[in-house]
Amino acid sequence: MIRKINATIEDFEDEKVLIKIGALTLEAYPSFNVIRYLKKGDKYEFFASLEISEWNTSLYIFKDKIERDVFESLKKVSKIGPRIASKILRKTDAEEFIQMINSQDTTLLSNLPGIGKKTAERLISELSDSFSAYSVGVGAQSYGNNNVKEAIEALETLGFQRYEIMKVIGQLDLEELKTEEIIKECLTRL
Numbered sequence: 001m002i003r004k005i006n007a008t009i010e011d012f013e014d015e016k017v018l019i020k021i022g023a024l025t026l027e028a029y030p031s032f033n034v035i036r037y038l039k040k041g042d043k044y045e046f047f048a049s050l051e052i053s054e055w056n057t058s059l060y061i062f063k064d065k066i067e068r069d070v071f072e073s074l075k076k077v078s079k080i081g082p083r084i085a086s087k088i089l090r091k092t093d094a095e096e097f098i099q100m101i102n103s104q105d106t107t108l109l110s111n112l113p114g115i116g117k118k119t120a121e122r123l124i125s126e127l128s129d130s131f132s133a134y135s136v137g138v139g140a141q142s143y144g145n146n147n148v149k150e151a152i153e154a155l156e157t158l159g160f161q162r163y164e165i166m167k168v169i170g171q172l173d174l175e176e177l178k179t180e181e182i183i184k185e186c187l188t189r190l
Contacts, residue, residue: 002050005061008043015090019046019061026059029086031071032093033063051075051082060086070094073130077123084114096166098131105149148174151182160190 007019007026017030028048038044046061047068060082062068067089074085088097091112100108101124109120148169155165168189174182 002048002059005046005048006043007046007061009038009040011040017061028059028061029090031060031062031067031086031089032091033067034061035090037063049082058082058086062089064094066098067094070097070131073127074123077126079119079122080114087113088115093166099166101127101131104128147177147179147182150179151186154179154183155186155190160186164190 005019005021007021010018010020010025012018012030012035013027015029016027017034019026019028028046034046044063046063047065048062049060049068049071051058051060060071062071071082071085071089071094074080074088075082092100097112099105104124106117106120106124109115109123110117115123152165152169165186168186169182171189172182172185177185
């Protein structure tokens with residue numbers, strides 16, 4: 001099993017990235033943070049997962065261990081598999097995904113690629129125990145707060161990316177803040 005790969009990013013394509021390892025250039029499926037933080041020419045030690053099936057061999061690369069752990073957990077959920085797990089982790093940050101599971105937010109989960117309401121409920125059911133140990137950014141309780149959800153939606157409507165919003169919200173003390181106050185605080189930091 002491949003766990004880590006030292007490679008240089010050669011190019012980004014639609015859903016894939018080309019990475020160079022010595023004389024080899026491999027095609028891999030990148031995670032959200034690989035796409036967001038790394039650029040062409042960067043050398044990096046990627047966390048990796050090699051998936052081999054009777055129809056295909058696919059390499060998935062991640063910026064850190066938490067992304068690979070979430071991928072490994074996701075692909076074990078019934079009717080998900082590695083391809084949909086990869087699509088999910090290209091669309092959202094692993095920590096944000098954990099927050100969605102811990103806060104049991106079926107609405108946000110349903111917005112992810114390949115996920116409907118029933119699959120969102122199944123994800124929560126099968127993964128909530130796996131991710132309960134992770135305490136990331138905004139705690140599940142404050143993330144589930146309607147004021148926070150409304151502020152996130154408003155800021156997304158203004159054109160901000162969810163990962164940027166979540167990073168700022170994770171720095172705020174959300175106790176007793178109204179939606180408008182959360183938005184104002186976020187706008188001063190974004």
